[in-house]
Amino acid sequence: MNSSFDVIIIGAGPAGLILAYSLGKNRLKALLIEQKPMELIGEKTCGDALGFDRTEELKDLIQIEEPNPEVICAILETAHLSSENKFEISIPFQCRTINRLKYGQQLLKNIQQFSTVSILTETKVVEPIITNDKLEGVVIRNKEGKKSKFYAKIIVDCSGYTAIIRKQLPSNLFPKINQVGREETIVSCREIIQTKEEHSFQKQMRIELHPELPPPGYFWIFSKGKKKLNIGVGWLINEQNKKIKPSVILEKIRKKIFPECTVIKHDTDLLPGRLPLYSMVGDNFIVCGDAAALANPINGEGHGPALISGYYAASTIISALEREDFSERSLWKYNVEIWKKFGYLGSMGIAIHKFLKKYPISDFEYLFTNGIITQEDVNNILYDLGYKPSIFNKFIKAMKRPKLMLRLVRMILIARKIEKLCLSYPTEEKDFNKWKRKMVKLELREL
Ligand SMILES: Cc1cc2nc3c(=O)[nH]c(=O)nc-3n(C[C@H](O)[C@H](O)[C@H](O)COP(=O)(O)OP(=O)(O)OC[C@H]3O[C@@H](n4cnc5c(N)ncnc54)[C@H](O)[C@@H]3O)c2cc1C
Structure with missing residues (x-):
């Protein structure tokens, strides 16, 4: 060659x-x-979920075929974020497992x-x-x-x-x-499991919070067919959780929810958990x-x-x-395009990490169970850059926890600032250092 x-x-x-x-x-x-x-x-090693928007975009851009029918395991018609019987919010996200x-x-x-x-x-x-x-x-x-x-x-x-x-x-x-720091890394364990009977999560994608998970951990259930599921846990590594084994936590939750299943595959891997x-x-x-x-x-x-x-x-x-x-x-053009797209999409995630660092999951749950964050807020926060939640009503609902409410508002404001900065990524390298200083300052800002 x-x-x-x-x-x-x-x-x-x-x-x-x-x-x-x-x-x-x-x-x-x-x-x-x-x-x-x-x-x-x-x-x-993956949760196997792939959004329709990404492959449709690729088809438009380079005329490459979308995943063939035999690649697709299940179309996931609903997506939910929930916490054991405390709250459930639907997430407007359309995807399939492959x-x-x-x-x-x-x-x-x-x-x-x-x-x-x-x-x-x-x-x-x-x-x-x-x-x-x-x-x-x-x-x-x-x-x-x-x-x-x-x-x-x-x-x-x-x-x-x-x-x-x-x-x-x-x-x-x-x-x-x-480089990507250890504390900017997500450790994640996933299993492909087979159930004896048809499971009750057909066509569903679920992200759940469980007491077994170290903060800021999450557990997922993605349907892969009538008797097959992809389940897993993941969390951003920090000082407190760095020694906890995701495989042990996943086993505990799996035994609780799917006591009778057979584990077909089991793997742990790392992925980045920061902005680009x-x-x-x-x-x-x-x-x-x-x-x-x-x-x-x-x-x-x-x-x-x-x-x-x-x-x-x-x-x-x-x-x-x-x-x-x-x-x-x-x-350089590549930087501008990527930051506008994926920096922007990750902004809210970075702000939520700040919130979860400060407050236990129970406080996160409190916001949902007391109607301080509603389904409408979630839809708007995800899709409307100019969205300003009706703060007055929320302060009344959160009267017992004014500090929590204040930090929630700050979290949204920080996310919005990061989003704006992503959209104004410098078009020339000479403006990079100034832009980076502003971004790092926002990333380090405490709630
Ligand atoms: C547990 C887990 C669950 C996930 N779930 C989802 C999900 O549900 N949906 C989703 O969208 N994303 C998910 N992800 C993330 C997703 O898997 C990755 O973001 C995606 O695969 C990244 O693609 P990539 O091409 O950058 O890298 P990779 O897919 O990692 O591909 C890198 C390739 O490089 C090769 N390689 C590495 N080093 C060398 C070397 N030295 N020489 C030659 N070859 C090398 C590897 O063998 C590999 O084939 C998950 C990740 C994990 C760990």
Whole structure:
């Protein structure tokens, strides 16, 4: 195989696959490197929920087919957030559960039609090649343990939470690209379970709060068919919960709700739980998907963002190749697009984390059970940027807990400020430091 390419993509997850597809469509010479064997591309520990909006958007953008019928496990018609018999709020979110392996294989088949895209499987990328302060390529190790080098004009890290290249970039050469801290990471355990009879969660997606969960933990139940479910727990790691094993907590809750089920699969994994990296580009470098911290910090939705980021990275790369300019400046547009989309969507999640850090889950429940947060508020907060809740009525309802109410209002205001800042991401790198200072200040602001 030739050792020089336009683009090297590390990782054939959703981000890497869409990127490879988009580049192949434009007849660019790309190398996709994946550590798994070809037939396992797509396999991933996941809740398996994928929103309709993401794949519809991709179809519009690059005319790639939506998941085939055999990829889909169940259409989830309702989504709810609830706490054991205390409150239940419906979430306006439309999605389905899928078989991730089959969807990965579907995307892979689409790529294999392009002769300009080479795929190297069972091959691990181990480190970047930096010569004279320039990122030039990657060192790989094949399954026999043999190392070799590949070079490209642009290197794209799509290796998921591992972020194998991003983590090894020297900070003096890539000062704008930050890392993901331990306390910005979600640890999550999921199981695929089989019930004896048809379960009572048909076509449902549920996020539940349970007393067994360490704060700020959540438990999910996603239907995967008449007798099959994807269940799991997850929480943002902090000082208090860092030693608690998610598998132990999941087992406790599973035994309570599904005492008779059979566990088919059981895995624990990590994902980012913060806003996107402040910058996701450098000279000759782009980072996508989980490696760029694009999963939604409050619900862990990262599959759709990874797919879409693959598309945005490709469109930026195609323009950069036309200009023959692979500098940070030439790739900057990607930052603006990603922050406008996924920074914006994660803003409320960051503000809710602040609230949950300060108050126990029982206080969160109090807000719902006493009608201080209503179903209407949830719909409006999610979809209306200018929404101002009727504070007066809420203060009357929250008379016994004025501080709690005050912090709730501050939480919404902080989220709104973060949203606005996401929408005004600097279009030129020279304004980056000023913008970052403002964002960090908001992220650190106490409720
Ligand atoms: C428990 C759990 C539940 C989740 N539930 C949901 C959900 O219900 N819905 C949702 O939208 N999102 C969910 N997510 C998040 C979602 O799975 C990720 O956001 C998404 O898979 C990210 O895609 P990606 O392409 O960035 O990375 P990944 O899917 O992680 O793909 C990265 C690829 O890179 C490869 N790779 C890694 N290192 C190397 C290397 N050194 N060399 C070569 N190849 C390498 C990996 O093998 C992998 O194939 C969940 C995550 C977890 C952990």
